[in-house]
Amino acid sequence: MNNSSVSGQSVSAEQPPVLEVKNLSKTFEMGRGFKRTKVQALRDVSFNLHRGRALALVGESGSGKSTVARLIMKMYEATSGEINYAGDSILGEKTSTEALAYRRAVQMVFQDPFGSLNPAHRIFHHIARPLLRHGHISDQNSLKDKVFAILRQVELDPEISAFKFPHELSGGQRQRVALARTLAVAAKVVLADEPTSMLDVSIRIDVLNLLKRMKDEQGIAFLYITHDIATARYFAEDIAVLYQGQIVEWGACAKVIDNPQHFYTKLLLSAVPDAHVRFDEVSAEQAFYLHNAEKIRQISAQTSSEIKEVAAQHFIRVHDFSSLNQ
Numbered sequence: 001m002n003n004s005s006v007s008g009q010s011v012s013a014e015q016p017p018v019l020e021v022k023n024l025s026k027t028f029e030m031g032r033g034f035k036r037t038k039v040q041a042l043r044d045v046s047f048n049l050h051r052g053r054a055l056a057l058v059g060e061s062g063s064g065k066s067t068v069a070r071l072i073m074k075m076y077e078a079t080s081g082e083i084n085y086a087g088d089s090i091l092g093e094k095t096s097t098e099a100l101a102y103r104r105a106v107q108m109v110f111q112d113p114f115g116s117l118n119p120a121h122r123i124f125h126h127i128a129r130p131l132l133r134h135g136h137i138s139d140q141n142s143l144k145d146k147v148f149a150i151l152r153q154v155e156l157d158p159e160i161s162a163f164k165f166p167h168e169l170s171g172g173q174r175q176r177v178a179l180a181r182t183l184a185v186a187a188k189v190v191l192a193d194e195p196t197s198m199l200d201v202s203i204r205i206d207v208l209n210l211l212k213r214m215k216d217e218q219g220i221a222f223l224y225i226t227h228d229i230a231t232a233r234y235f236a237e238d239i240a241v242l243y244q245g246q247i248v249e250w251g252a253c254a255k256v257i258d259n260p261q262h263f264y265t266k267l268l269l270s271a272v273p274d275a276h277v278r279f280d281e282v283s284a285e286q287a288f289y290l291h292n293a294e295k296i297r298q299i300s301a302q303t304s305s306e307i308k309e310v311a312a313q314h315f316i317r318v319h320d321f322s323s324l325n326q
């Protein structure tokens, strides 16, 4: 559990990060004139992604998780802040070679794999195309060998799956194809936005295990966006809890989940049903956070730039909860 760093607090970084997000903010402006409104989707978000490690970005709906991923993908422009890949800023003017190299190195995998697959093309094409565009494929035979090898890496039987269309596969198989494409371009960073939430519960663990192997065996750095604390704990080394665009708590996954320190994280975890505890057996502590939910949210939403290291590899953003009667 070393070389992790989130929110600018480096925790014994042994290797330089692959991707660095520094003080990233994003404000969406909508409407015109009197009807102009602003949504501050992200405030001062910082974290690092490292080779062969996963950072889970957790938070409720609307907290800004996907916005983080879209900014890294350059689908949106940042209002302020920095994003560095392999030590260089990705923002600003780029040559087409640089832009292509970045697009190849940093890939996104979505909740619904259908959206990223072309219904008119067979699976073979989906893997062959990035290989031809980016790879060093010399002839048709080696192309077929390579496509088949990649499909095997994501545990699809190439003889069966390669010549099917996306709609002929199951949801889990389609997500495997989406992951195979990241392997075809030899991605260094994968931003996985709720990659298992649309899949049957029974196959979620298989896809999660595949992600784990991609991380461990290919050394891919993952940003794992999820609502699901249990899968975050299973897959990721590090975690950051996002609330209203601000990371309120971060650090080593086990530390944050087993011993949350920020009131918002405690509230979030209190709301997670514990498989071992009946719902009518909510502890007095859980009851306190649930009872004060509205106030905790209000206070946690305030902008704070004070950061406290509560333990090694464990940080919180400081908010004043003294008005709550404990």
Ligand SMILES: Nc1ncnc2c1ncn2[C@@H]1O[C@H](COP(=O)(O)OP(=O)(O)OP(=O)(O)O)[C@@H](O)[C@H]1O
Pocket (backbone or CB within 6 Å): 028, 029, 030, 039, 040, 041, 059, 060, 061, 062, 063, 064, 065, 066, 067, 068
């Ligand atoms: N293109 C946009 N234009 C205006 N507002 C946006 C846009 N994209 C996101 N937002 C707003 O930014 C905030 C964060 O949205 P985002 O989609 O990042 O949340 P999320 O954490 O991914 O939520 P979910 O768990 O539901 O996917 C929300 O208030 C959302 O309405």
Ligand SMILES: [Mg+2]
Pocket (backbone or CB within 6 Å): 065, 066, 067, 193
């Ligand atoms: Mg989202």
